[in-house]
Amino acid sequence: MTATRERERVVLPKDWTFDLSEEMVDRIKDEFDPDATVEQLAARIEGKPLDEAEAIARAFFADYGTRWMGRTLELGEQYADRTYQVLRAAAEKTGEMAFPFIPERFVEIAYLSTQPIYSLPIVENTRTAFRYKMVFCGTHESLRDRCGGDLADRLPCAEGCLAAAGLAFTAKGFEVDVSQDASLATGEFCQFSVVPR
Numbered sequence: 001m002t003a004t005r006e007r008e009r010v011v012l013p014k015d016w017t018f019d020l021s022e023e024m025v026d027r028i029k030d031e032f033d034p035d036a037t038v039e040q041l042a043a044r045i046e047g048k049p050l051d052e053a054e055a056i057a058r059a060f061f062a063d064y065g066t067r068w069m070g071r072t073l074e075l076g077e078q079y080a081d082r083t084y085q086v087l088r089a090a091a092e093k094t095g096e097m098a099f100p101f102i103p104e105r106f107v108e109i110a111y112l113s114t115q116p117i118y119s120l121p122i123v124e125n126t127r128t129a130f131r132y133k134m135v136f137c138g139t140h141e142s143l144r145d146r147c148g149g150d151l152a153d154r155l156p157c158a159e160g161c162l163a164a165a166g167l168a169f170t171a172k173g174f175e176v177d178v179s180q181d182a183s184l185a186t187g188e189f190c191q192f193s194v195v196p197r
Contacts, residue, residue: 020109021079028075028113032068038142050150057147057156065163072110072164073171099196100130103168107132110164114138123191130169133182133191134161140184153185165194 041060045053076084084105091098107130108120116138123131139160144152158180166178175197182191 020081020112024075024079024109025113028068028072028110031071032064032114034114034139034142037064038139038146041143042146045147045151050154053147053151054154054156057143057151057154058159061157061160062163065160066167068114068160069106069110069164069167069171072106072113073168076106076109098172099127099174100125100169100194103172103174103194104130106168106172107165110168121189128195130194131181131191133189134184135189137184137190140190155183155185155190158183158190161190161192165192169194 041057044060045056048056084102087097087101087105090096091102104122104125111117111120111134115134116136117134121133121135123133125131137157139157140152140155143157162178162180166176169176169178176194177197179193179195180190181193182189184190
C-alpha cells in the first residue's frame with residue numbers, strides 16, 4: 001500500500017457507535033411504557049362520565065408527553081451516539097440542518113423506545129416543516145383495550161404526542177407550532193406537523 005493510500009484509510013475509534021444505546025432505549029421504555037401509563041390513567045378515570053374522563057385523559061397525556069420527552073432529551077444527550085455528534089458538529093459549522101434534524105433525533109428516540117415500530121415514518125423534514133406519522137401505536141391500542149373505544153376514539157393520547165414533539169423542538173431553541181394533521185380515529189394513522197413560527 002502506498003503512503004498516499006495509507007493516509008486515506010480512516011480508522012474509527014473502538015468506542016464510536018452509530019446506533020442508539022440499548023440501555024437508553026430500555027430506560028425510556030421502562031419509565032414510559034404505554035401499558036403501564038394507560039393503567040395509571042384508567043385508575044384516575046374509573047367510573048367517570050365520558051366527557052370528564054376525556055378532559056382528565058387529555059391533561060394526563062399532555063403531562064406524560066412533557067415528562068416523556070424531557071427524559072428522552074436528558075438521556076439522548078447522555079447517550080450521544082456518533083451520528084448525533086457529527087450532526088451537531090455539521091450544524092454548528094454550517095449554520096444549517098439544526099432544524100429539523102437535531103430535534104427529530106429526539107422525537108425518533110422517544111417513539112422507538114416506547115412503540116412497536118422499527119422506524120418512525122417521516123413524511124417531511126425540510127427547513128419549513130417536520131412531519132411524521134404513527135401507524136402502529138401501542139398507547140392508542142392500550143387505551144382502547146383498557147379504557148374503551150369511546151374514549152380511545154377521542155384520541156386524548158394525541159396530547160402526549162403534541163407535547164412531546166413541541167418540547168423536542170423548543171428545548172433545542174426553536175419556536176414552533178405543532179399540530180395534528182391526521183388521526184387514527186378517522187383514518188389509518190396519526191400524523192403530526194412541526195413548523196417554525
